[in-house]
Amino acid sequence: MTVVLNQSFTGISIGAVLLLIALGLTLTFGQMGVINMAHGEFIMAGAYTTYVLQKSISSAGVSLLVALPVAFLVAGAMGVLLEWLLIRRLYTRPLDTLLVTWGVSLMLQQLARDIFGAPNVQTAAPNLLTENISVGGGITLANNRLFILGLALLCVLGLTVVLRLTPLGRRIRAVVQNRDLAEVSGISTGRVDRTTFFIGSGLAGVAGVALTLVGPIGPTMGTNYIVDAFLVVVVGGIGQLKGSVITAFVLGVLQSVLEYSTTVSVAKVVVLVAIVAFLQWRPQGLYTLRTRSLA
């Protein structure tokens, strides 16, 4: 029982990482219908931002806190640049966007290799986050994983507030629901798209900061997470925050419990089969935006 609970906690923290990554994806995917394969490289950018900051700020705790907003800005700026240069020209061809952004991600990975070198680098975690909390019954919670969980929930909360309560959020929701109608109502959809892309990419940067706490930083770190994050978006329902939250945690727990009872590789296969089976039941994902369109 203890083992199952410990595995579940690990699963929840895997889910939190997936959630951080999927939040940005579901936002851009839902609004613009584009699949941004370079999202993984924005994660990498966030992680390297942490690494660079830690070199100039010696205190691990301070540098981590500084890194969060800085990484958001760095990754967000990269996202806006990508949107402005390429993606806005390809809105009518979503599948081609997937391939184009994959080309971009190749280039960004090589750029990271040229700047920081091919081997992985590490950052030091603040002392507080290297400890564990024991909550009794043999269950221990690692502080760094709790921190990531908190960060993920904070991001969900922040995003919900922005989407529900601000004029910007209202505009974003309008564009998601009906782009043409939003446009004729006087919303500058191009500007809203760019803002959404900024927020979505920025969240990837934040996810990158979080990942420095649990693993090494390397040029290809983004690719390891991107496919899983996309699966979260697909299962949760495109553009649905609620769906992404539930799916990320369910997939995370499923993955880690299966990993414990079988092996990592078998767990991956079983999760994929489960997803295909789930899509038989709900092909549009857990939650869907109800529209009258055929597609």
Place this chain on the structure above:
Amino acid sequence: MTTTTTTPAPVSPPPVSRPARFKVPGAFLLGAVLLLGVAPLALSDFRLNLLAKYLCYAIVAVGVSLAWGRGGLLVLGQGVFFGLGGYAMAMHLKLADAAATGQTLPDFMQLYGTGDTLPWWWQPFANPLFALAMTVLLPMAVAALLGFLVFRRRVKGAYFAILSQALAAALSIWLVGQQATTGGTNGLTDIQGFFGYDLNDPVNQRMVYFVIAAVLLLLMAAARQLFVSRYGELLIAVRDSEERVRFLGYDPANVKLVAYVVAAGMAGLAGALFVPAVGIISPALIGIVPSIGFVIGAAVGGRASLVGAVLGAIAVAWAQSTLSDAFPAAWTYLQGLLFVLAVGFLPGGLASLGAVLRRRRPRNRTTATGETA
């Protein structure tokens, strides 16, 4: 590049004017002469072997052209089928190698110590006919199952692309995990013989090249017939407007399923032929990155044009192996840039360059931007 002189075949169906009737067989004949006649005479053993490898990628590209170019299905997981075909072939060849030296187990199994008995699912692969059939049937069966489940529920577009990509990731991770029975990260390596012929002998390597080139030509001819058939028209219709096809009384799921399964079979065959030509099959050759690689060639050359896709695949594979050794960093930038430019700004690929520049007559133009999957 030895085959750049072939003219792109007109792909739209019958404007049955006299020149068009001779153009396609003419181009086909030219390709056959170049591949089966000129290339073996002009190239050294080493280069011919490399060309054999590129031609395997070209065979995958024929399937990609069918499924993606004509059907609009972005198949990001062709590595799975390439791998299934490759592993089916390699398993048989490993068993044959072991039998030739009087062993019962392939060398890597003795190394990793899994016991003295062959796993049950390896045993049928000792039969050459079974293994050969499996190289095509296994990928087709997997594609049929996934395609049936996915297309029937109208999961399409990006969803399908992501699922097929996840399948590639899952298979390569699974293979890495099963080191004792699949060779793990190393894959199945060091294959010596090919149905009794010694692969270290350059003459037999040439024979393998001829087999691969012949298979490519046959599949291109078959794919071309498929393109101009009624089914080919239906496939394009599904790509361009799936709902309309459904309203007309067809089931788009079946149309897409056929394209996906045929493309999978072609990728499987390519994987099977890749093994004797290169002597190895490993998870690194079939994961996410190589799977996207199969699509790149077709995208650069022209996804909807059969000849374009094939030449694109050969050219990209050639550039990869030539440039990546000399300038690894520069090649990665170039590859990314090529992809961005080709897909982003020339969706018809290089095959459409002439059409874009010359503004050919509309009835000969094939629209290359399929979006509905």
